[in-house]
Amino acid sequence: MLDTIKPDARPLYAQVRDILIERIHTGTWSPGQSLPSEMSLAAELGVSQGTVRKALNTMADDSIIERRQGKGTYVTEHTSTQVLFKFFQIYEANGNRIEPGTGKSKLKINRASKEVARSLKLKPGEEIIEITRLRTHNNNPIIDELIILPRKLFSGLELQKNLPNTLYDFYQRDYAITVSEVEENLTASVATKKQAKELNLKEGAPLLVIDRIAADIEQTPIERRISYCTTDNLKYVAKLR
Amino acid sequence: MLDTIKPDARPLYAQVRDILIERIHTGTWSPGQSLPSEMSLAAELGVSQGTVRKALNTMADDSIIERRQGKGTYVTEHTSTQVLFKFFQIYEANGNRIEPGTGKSKLKINRASKEVARSLKLKPGEEIIEITRLRTHNNNPIIDELIILPRKLFSGLELQKNLPNTLYDFYQRDYAITVSEVEENLTASVATKKQAKELNLKEGAPLLVIDRIAADIEQTPIERRISYCTTDNLKYVAKLR
DNA sequence: GAGTGGTCTAGACCACCCT
DNA sequence: GGGTGGTCTAGACCACTCT
Structure with missing residues (x-):
């Protein structure tokens, strides 16, 4: 395995990180399973324990793995x-x-517009799955949601009768796709007549629009999600350092 | 200096970090200046270079300092x-x-309401400085902004004739206050008649409301800022991992 | 007690920046 | 050439978890 690591390129720990991420991605270790110990990874890859540790710690920072003292390292x-x-x-x-x-939801197959294709790195016209659903809190409707998925990554999903409430754990369990990072673009809009009816508001009420792209651990975009959210009693919280 | 480090408490590198942050906060090293090298800090504090390095790296992660290979470590x-x-x-x-x-701006002294006091960790009725200003882009008004500062931290600021466009570098330069982290709460609202006039919109147009608390490197809140932002051609971007 | 990750040390070599 | 941070190694001890 030493030959996979070439001298002089990127730092060793970054190369170790790449190898480990690749293995997780291809399923050598699955979510919830433990990785080998630092010592055995170091021996196998022909680097020191400290180098493996640095690679693992950067992966833990990105929450690709979780480390528990006395127990081990888990995907x-x-x-x-x-x-x-x-x-x-x-x-x-x-x-x-x-x-x-989750309240009522609908699903249909469609073809990607130029704009959707660009955001999901697809070709225009490629097949997509569109899900619209209403989300609730204390039985009140709060979010009108449109989810767009590349069909090629989620084959058979359209046959599923009842989609679960939370989708990212479902993506991981049934499609081996782990959402690792998301970018959200927020704007404000006012409710259309249709949205007002669904969200139990007056037409023209303000809505927070959250336009999200979710990507997997190799930074491939895998979901677009546009949420129209009431903010009468809700807020979106962001922390920056 | 070894006695400042007690055994058995938090990890050594965390204690080193605390000492260094304290020194930066009290002005031993000022923004832009360089810290001593890892080796000399290690010698002075009686720990190994690796421990100092770990402390410095966590501080660099929080962008309290910046490190440049071959040059040194800078506040x-x-x-x-x-x-x-x-x-x-x-x-x-x-x-x-x-x-x-920045377009037109106004300043006045006021007293903290309960809500403002709570958000800035003041006592209700403590004096605050309130600044309202209009922010522009390509000469168009885009944001209506209210800034609230604890007067005790910014004494004399109310005498300043023209406040600069960007405030955080000004806080640091003139008041030795370094903003290190902010929390923003976002909601949607519709423009009041007054806001519509200032932002050149129709009454009832949607606005993104950004309610921010900024804190210094010791996590003391130092500014509240409420921004009403048009999103016709603008968006707020958040990235999550 | 054995095994794991967390901390700490010590020393080596490298890449980069300055003079 | 001398000083800085960046990488890498090797080994020690500790805290935690499980059996």
Whole structure:
């Protein structure tokens, strides 16, 4: 395995990181499973324990893996609450977390427009799956959501009768796709007549529009999601350093 | 200096980090200046170079300092463009960065309401400085902004005739206050008659409301800022991992 | 007690920056 | 050439987890 590591290129720990990410991506180690110990990885790859450690720590920073003292290193497994905690930035106005439910939802196959194709790195006209659903909190509708998926990555999903409430753990479990980072573009708009009806608002009420691209651990975009969110009693929270 | 480091408490590198942050905070090293080398810090504090390095690297992660190979370690200095790059998340719809200008601005002394006091960790009724200003892009008004500062931290600021366009580098230069992290709460609203007039919109047009708390390197809140932002051709960008 | 990751040390070599 | 941070190694001890 030493020959996979060439001298003089990028730092050793970055090369080790790439090898480990590749293995996770191809399923050598699956979500929830443990990786070999630092010592055995070091021996196998022909580098020192410290170098493996640095690679593992950068991966833990990106939450690709989780490390637990005394136990081992585990591939991050998406559970519904854990995904929610990580990628759902909407809180009640008083700061409490929300666990949204799902109301009625619809699914159809479509073809990617130029704009959608560009955002998901597809060719215009490639097949996409479009899901629209209404999300709820305490039985009140709060978010009108449109989800766009490349069909080639999610074959058979359109046959699924009832999609689960939280999708990212489902993507990982059923399609081996792990969402690792998302970019969200936020704007404000006012409710159309249709949105007002669905969200139980007056036409012209303000809505927060969250336009999200989600990518996997190799930075390939795998989902576009556009959410129209009421902010009467809700807010979107972002922290910057 | 070894006695400042007690055994058995938090990890050594965290204690080193605390000492260094404290020194930066009290002005032993000022923004833009270089810290001593790893070797001399290690010798002075009685720890190994590796421990100092770990402390410095975590501080660099939090951009309290900047490290340059071959040159040295520098206390992060806020420059107007650098601050903008870091804490201003608003882009043109096409993704281009914005460098906002400032239109008319007003300043007054006031007393903190309960809500403001809570957000800035003040006592209700403590004196605050309130600045309202209009921000522009390509000579068009885009943001209506209210800035609230604890007067005790910014004494004499109310006498300043013309406040600069970017404030965080000014806080650092004139008040030795370095903004290190911000939390932003986003909601949507519709323009009041007054806002519509100032921002050159129709009454009822959608606005993105950005309610920000900025804190210094010791996590003390030092500014509240509420921005009402048009999103016709603008968007707020957030990245999550 | 054995195995894991977390911390800490010590020393080597490299790449980069200055004079 | 001398000083800086960046990488890499090797080994020690500690804290935690499980059996």
